[in-house]
Amino acid sequence: DAEITQSPRHxxxxxxxxxxxxxxxxxxxxxxxxxxxxxxxxxxxIHYSYGVQDTNKGEVSDGYSVSxxxxxxxxxxxxSAASSQTSVYFCASSEKLAGPYxxxxxxxxxxxxx
Amino acid sequence: xxxxxxxxxxxxxEGAIVQINCTYQTSGFNGLFxxxxxxxxxxxxxxxxxxxxxxxxxxxxxxxxxxxxxSYLLLKELQMKDSASYLCAVLDSNxxxxxxxxxxxxxxx
Numbered sequence: 104d105a106e107i108t109q110s111p112r113h114x115x116x117x118x119x120x121x122x123x124x125x126x127x128x129x130x131x132x133x134x135x136x137x138x139x140x141x142x143x144x145x146x147x148x149i150h151y152s153y154g155v156q157d158t159n160k161g162e163v164s165d166g167y168s169v170s171x172x173x174x175x176x177x178x179x180x181x182x183s184a185a186s187s188q189t190s191v192y193f194c195a196s197s198e199k200l201a202g203p204y205x206x207x208x209x210x211x212x213x214x215x216x217x
Numbered sequence: 218x219x220x221x222x223x224x225x226x227x228x229x230x231e232g233a234i235v236q237i238n239c240t241y242q243t244s245g246f247n248g249l250f251x252x253x254x255x256x257x258x259x260x261x262x263x264x265x266x267x268x269x270x271x272x273x274x275x276x277x278x279x280x281x282x283x284x285x286x287x288s289y290l291l292l293k294e295l296q297m298k299d300s301a302s303y304l305c306a307v308l309d310s311n312x313x314x315x316x317x318x319x320x321x322x323x324x325x326x
Contacts, residue, residue, distance in 0.1 A: 143318060144318055145221065145304070145306075145315070145316030145317050145318045145319065146260070146304070146306075146314075146316040147316070148313060148314070151313075161313075193259060193260070200308075200312035201247060201248075201308075201312055202248070202267075203248070203265040203267070205250065205262035205265070206262075206314065207262075208259035208260050208261070209259060210258070210259050211258075211259055
């Protein structure tokens with residue numbers, strides 16, 4: 104069965120360190136997204152990609168970067184981790200943007216920056 | 218700015234019916250989604266509305282009024298496993314999903 108996975112599931116890091124969160128999907132979807140979820144807020148879009156070599160900034164992209172070298176993977180890098188980046192991070196993918204095409208979510212990565 | 222409002226928390230009784238409302242103001246509209254999210258888990262898709270009216274799917278129904286910027290999710294015959302957060306999201310003119318903060322639904326026996 105197709106799936107979307109994230110690793111690690113939990114991560115504790117120190118302020119100023121670089122951190123990379125992995126996202127891998129076997130749906131063969133062109134569209135991939137990274138969100139963060141914090142109490143009291145809806146999911147907020149960090150970066151997204153519509154295909155290989157395509158990346159775009161979302162609503163809360165400062166301090167984050169992504170790269171898309173193949174269809175399956177969209178790693179998210181925190182260049183210099185800050186305490187404000189403590190959050191739960193979800194990766195998602197979808198077949199199409201328009202119409203009743205749901206986004207499929209990975210299980211999430213809980214990141215704590217100390 | 219773009220805004221989606223839904224109640225923070227609701228409580229209902231097992232076996233009853235509950236309606237979760239969502240109002241939105243977004244830059245364009247290309248559809249509205251409802252997702253369910255159990256604590257500590259990923260969101261999962263429940264329903265999609267793009268035209269006015271009611272979409273029924275088993276115990277769950279979703280309604281949309283585009284002129285009023287309003288939707289609701291109706292859950293019937295509530296079960297304990299329905300205890301979760303319910304997320305409303307609108308696909309805007311750029312085909313990006315704008316998410317509400319979610320409604321935590323507590324089911325009591």
